[in-house]
Amino acid sequence: MATATTTGPTGSRTLYTLNLDDTMAFPDNSNIPAHPPAPDERWLIITELISDPAPRPGGHGFMVKDKIGDRFPVIFSTPTAARDVRPYKVGRLICLANGSMTDFHQKLGYFVQDKSTAFMIPCTIATLRLLSVRLRAQSDAGEFGQCCSVCKTRSDLRRCRCRTRYCGTECQRRDWNNGHSKECRAIEALIVWNRTEWW
Known part of the structure; x- marks a missing residue:
């Protein structure tokens, strides 16, 4: 068995720390x-x-x-x-x-x-990884869980099942039409996993 990566700190509503390569939380066949x-x-x-x-x-x-x-x-x-x-x-x-x-x-x-x-x-491993990278970039920019996903203005509204924030209906509609409809369930899973204590 290969050496497993140690699970890092659990994320929060405004901090995305999830690492899909963490072999303790998300093991591959070698782990x-x-x-x-x-x-x-x-x-x-x-x-x-x-x-x-x-x-x-x-x-x-x-x-x-x-x-x-x-x-x-x-x-x-x-x-x-x-x-x-x-x-x-x-x-x-x-x-x-x-x-x-x-x-x-x-x-x-x-x-x-x-x-x-x-x-x-309903997505591939490659898509899940890309979405995780995008959420990490939002977290690094101080936007994760705090800003509208489209226009980046501060917003307290959660208008989607995946907890993505939007400032209003227009931004939500624009994001949905630009692909969020296909990503929503994967983002929802990533956000739940981000706040899970795996070990």
């Missing part, structure tokens, strides 16, 4: 903890789907790649597996909470036995 988490520990394995869902031995699943490009299967073995995998499509992320690898059929991968431990974000 997956061997044991289930202790009560005060948590991690998230971020993977990108490279095949659509299909019946597989043990349930329904797909092939994914992690943030370093390792490829492996993720199999849902829930009672409603065929229905549970429907939202997952190629190019979207599946995030596995506190996952541990399983050896099955001469291949390492992940079994999802509780669908609440996996969730989808």
Whole structure:
């Protein structure tokens, strides 16, 4: 196992400190903890789907790649597996909470036995990284959680589910039409993760 990066300080409403390369909070296949988490520990394995869902031995699943490009299967073995995998499509992320690898059929991968431990974000790993860099730049400029995302004026209004701030309807509409509609759920996840104490 490679040496893991130590988790840094937790972010806040106005400070973005999240590091997606932190291998303790967001492990890749080289850094997956061997044991289930202790009560005060948590991690998230971020993977990108490279095949659509299909019946597989043990349930329904797909092939994914992690943030370093390792490829492996993720199999849902829930009672409603065929229905549970429907939202997952190629190019979207599946995030596995506190996952541990399983050896099955001469291949390492992940079994999802509780669908609440996996969730989808509609973007790629590359897009998630770009959004994280953008939020860090806003934080460094003193704008994160304090200024309108479009015109950069101070604003106390949170007009979006991802907590992005806008000074009013016009700026929100402009941002939504310029791509925020496709980024909103990913930004929401990044902001929640920024304020999570992983270890």
